[in-house]
Amino acid sequence: MHLAVYLPLLLPVLAGVGAGPLARRLEPRSATWLLTVAGLILAASSTVVLGLLALAGLVRVPLIAALKGYSPGVIARDDPATWQAAVAGAVLLALAASATARLTVRRAGALWSAALEAACLPGRESVVVTEDRHADAYTMPGLPGRIVISHGMLDALDPAGHDIILAHERAHLDNHHYAFVTLAQIAAAANPLLRPLAASVAFTVERWADEYAARHTGDRRAVAETVARAAVAAKRTRSPPAAALGVLGRRPAPGVIPRRVAALLEPAPRSPYHLLVAVGALVAVSGVCVLEAAHDLHEFLELAHIHRR
Structure with missing residues (x-):
């Protein structure tokens, strides 16, 4: 196999490094879709390459080579992968x-x-208000999904803040943000180099919901203030992690809330075309390398089979 076929194992490094800047510069909805799809493709590409390496090593086993009718001489001489790489x-x-x-x-x-x-949960409405004095608000996926807001959170916000927090959680519910986060986490499980990308997706879904609330209310500064107040209230009351938050991910990492607030104080973000092209090219290169690796292995096995006859 050519050296280029190992690129799918290394390209996730670039994706992990670039995920943070992309999450900050791209429009959140586009960033979420782009990072999630790219993460899944890169994870699948690296997994396929590992499978091809393992298969190239498997045919070195004499019993398997004999069962499949491969030439031991061709395998020993032309095997496209070293046994160390195969193992x-x-x-x-x-x-x-x-x-x-x-x-x-x-x-x-x-x-x-x-x-x-x-x-x-009680009632048939999508919004459920609990008597919990801890400040908390979250979305629970389901059929139907529910938005849960505690009295503690409502007490910490003014009526305008109530509208903003509802719009934010409605965006999570209607756009199935838990699915994006889950898929990104699965990609990171398949390739740990993609963990920064998964963390960035957890950030972009929050930014997506923030921007939805900003469009809904028409006041970006008010949304920024509500995000900050809600975070302070949750920290002050030390609200325990809710079950639904476990579905979406962990509690916000340090610095996430200030970044969200800062982004809301700036004009609405756009998605620079060149960044979209760069990510597309990265994914395309990974796919081409996988196809090349599969083609090389196929030709090698065909040659070994022909020489056996």
Whole structure:
């Protein structure tokens, strides 16, 4: 295999480094879609390359070569991957598959639990107000999904803030933001180099909801102030993490709230065309390298099979 076929294993490094700047510069809805899709494609590409390396090593086993009718001489002479690379690929593939399966099962269980809890909440309205004195507001996916707001949060905000927080949570619910975060986390489980990208998706869905609230109210500064007040109230009352927040991700990392507030105090963001092209090119290169690796391995196995006859 050519050296270029190993690029899908390294390109996620660039994606991880660039995810943060992209999340800050792109329009949040576009950034969420772009980063999530790119993460899934890059994770799939790196996984396929690991599988191809493992397969190239598997045919080195004499029993398997004999069963498949491959020429031992051709395999020994022309194998496109070294045995060290093949073993490393097999080990990394097993680890990636195991991590992805565990996370997928855990996420599916969390979503199911949240859906059941949402169905058991009182009333038929999409918004549920709890008596909790801790300041909290979150969305619970389900059929139907529910928006949960505590009395503590309502007490911390003025009526305009109530409208803003509802618009923010409505954006999470209507646009299924939990799905984007979950898919990005699955991609990061398959390739840990994509963890910064998954963290950026968790940030962009919040920014997406912020921008939705800003368009809904027509006052970006008011949304910024509400985000800051809600964060201060939640910290002051030390509200425990809600079950639905576990579906969407962890509590905001340090610095996320100030970045959201700062972004809302700036004009509405746009998506520079050249950044979209750059991400598309990165994903395209990864895909081409995977196709090249698969083609090389196919030709090698065909040659080994022909020479066996």
